[in-house]
Amino acid sequence: MADSPSFEVIVLGPTGGPCEDRTTGLLVRTKSTNWSPGSIVAVDAGTMLAGIIRILKPHFPSSNSKTSRANPVLKEGPMKGLNLPFVTAEANAAYVFRELIGAFLITHPHLDHVSGLAINTPIIEAGSGPKPVAALPSVLAAIKNHVFNDVIWPNLSDEDGGAGLLTYQRLVEGGNPRFGNGESRGYVRACQGIMTKCLSVSHGRCKQRYHPESGVHHRVGSAVFNHGEPRLLRPRAISVDQPSEGYYSPARSPRLIPGEPMLATVESSAFFLRDHESGNEIIVFGDVEPDSISLEPRNRRVWETAAPKIANGKLRTIFIECSYTDSIDDVYLYGHLCPRHLVAELTVLADLVMYSRDNQYAGTDRKRKRPILGESLLDENSPRNKRTLSSSSGKARSSSSRGPYNEPLDGLSDLYTFEEFDPPDPTRWATVETPPLAGLSIYIIHIKETLKDDGSPGPRIIQELNDHSDAVRLGCSFSLPNTSEAISC
Template sequence: MLNLVKTLVLFCALGLSTQALAAEKFWTVLPLGTSGGLAEGNMSCYLIAPKGSDKFIALDGGTVREGFYAAKKSGAFNKLALTDKKAALENPLSLIHAYLISHAHLDHIAGMIINSPEDTKKPILAQTNVINDLKDYIFNWRIFANFADQGTAPLLNKYEYWDMSHGRELPIPDTKMSVRIFPLSHVEHGASTAFLIHSDNHYALYLGDTGDDKPENSELLKQLWIEVAPLIKSKKLDGIFIESSYLNGRPDKLLFGHMTPSWLLHSLHELATITNPKDPKQSLKDLTIVVTHIKPEASLDGMKIVKEMKSQINALNDLGVKFVIPEQGNILEF
């Protein structure tokens, strides 16, 4: 008790508050790709690790090398806690200790595939249908050499498929993280995946492509929210990666398993109500929400959509969450 009092006195003397302790950031994220398509040099891929570690996992693998180029240009390699900066620059793929692939659409796997000849040995964690797609249609010696441990011979055994459909939490080799998966609806029931990453009593949740339950005629998001609500209540869930592909006004029949700002807030309201039915407007306050998969328009000014997306999302934010729109190559922490 005396030590706690001393700590609080010290914080007050430094002009800090107990909120500063609570706000200490745990996760380091390096976005290698952030857009939801068209921009082939900037597609879904996020490296994540506990702060102070350089043993990352990749959440999807749409763009890899171009993301590392952007990270070098932004100075990110000078800010990461690298044990061997020279080795990281010589082959940054060595920083990735596992790929977690939400689904096998090209904007989520292309970078991993193209970089596989120079990659280091590591597992690919996914649900059964995703592994089957990679095995049958990608790493099959017709589309690309089979760098995995299953499928069309000869097997190059660089990647080891881990089928996570059993739903159990498993540790990720050579990292301080473990993961559990949940199916998501993306046009088809269970076509996409959410990954719940766990390290030292902290959690981060990454959702691959998904639509809201209502237009998807699904309850998979609701089931996911029920699972993570206790982590939000106990302040163990530090942040959620979730998509908003299109701007408001797009007809539901043309969403193709994606979100708009309105549907995103609808989904978050569902989560808020499940988390605290008595006071949903406060239950997600200050939770970090990383907005992913924003689809650029066809014009060469297509990324101006990001500014409008931010405006629409902030205008609807009555939950007090912290929306973050990530930028390729720029570190974010939460």
């Protein structure tokens, strides 16, 4: 493990609503850079300027004070070390937004992740050049067609005759292999000192009625009836290498379920952020659902990418949502996680970390069966494995089901439809000296506040996570970041 932290993450908004002033927004910078222009990357922007002002306000006696600055550099607080070129919190917050934030990484286009970006963008000065907004093509298409479209909000982008304050950077899903070498292969520049790679995850399902690239109102990837016969539309996945031609991407394919309406996966993202100097990384998830109930399970690919980095100590922090307590039924998750499902996902990650450790210390000569998807949750003696494999509607699925990247699922997709939670085997890592996820810090974001007299559900979510984790001996720690908190990781 590295001895010193490489990143500082400032939490502007840690919740998923309903209060609009604390919705998802993180500022990330590397410890190897100072507070210099372009040294911060914002991951999501549900809350942005309001959150920065909230951080700076305590250091200014009055927002109307015009007195000279006695302390031009912040001596304390989440933005300690920041130079203050102006005399009010508001003016300095605008400075941070305009000059210090080098780019916005958007996980998905829901309002609680982009509303701050829309409302705040007009303060960007055209003379400083357009601010990059980087995301998967489908995410940018939704922002372009349904936010910055001169109807919902002015077109402030540099496309289609807009004002030129923003520029869209379409990321290659899974990383662009033309960039970087070795461990940094596929990563692209996010801001000064930070590289990023984006992987697609699933945020539930919907009946999409518009193509996510063109904005034409039909169901993307779903049945469009042509002379009474349904056909499949192939959604485009545009990369920076192919700006005008589409290609078929299994990660964005529709899922056809006999007897069910045509459904499409709501695409979200997980961003790997890499410190260019140390090579250390963190992961920031957008909204995400468990693979066990997803139309298109995609989380495993994130865990496969993360596992060797955790095993060698280069990845020690994950920011991930857990929106509800375990009291919620699966049918009401709406593309989110709760403690039982998050720990189930982390158990898959733990299997992969143990596999990586075995290879790391024993080399390739030691043969160990690579864990299959969800293996840690499926004891061969479990009653679940003795049930007839069927869908939740009672109709058997085809044994030729394939995963989101076109790999055979070996029949496991049939198990995803069971809604009950089978706890992992509590003796799985009982004899392991070091728990598989020891040293990994997991920060829980996007909690859905209930605004009831009994308080926030956050503490209960953490307790349930700890209970599930202790039962299987994962070894990781769970924390709730506070609004305006700076986290060193």
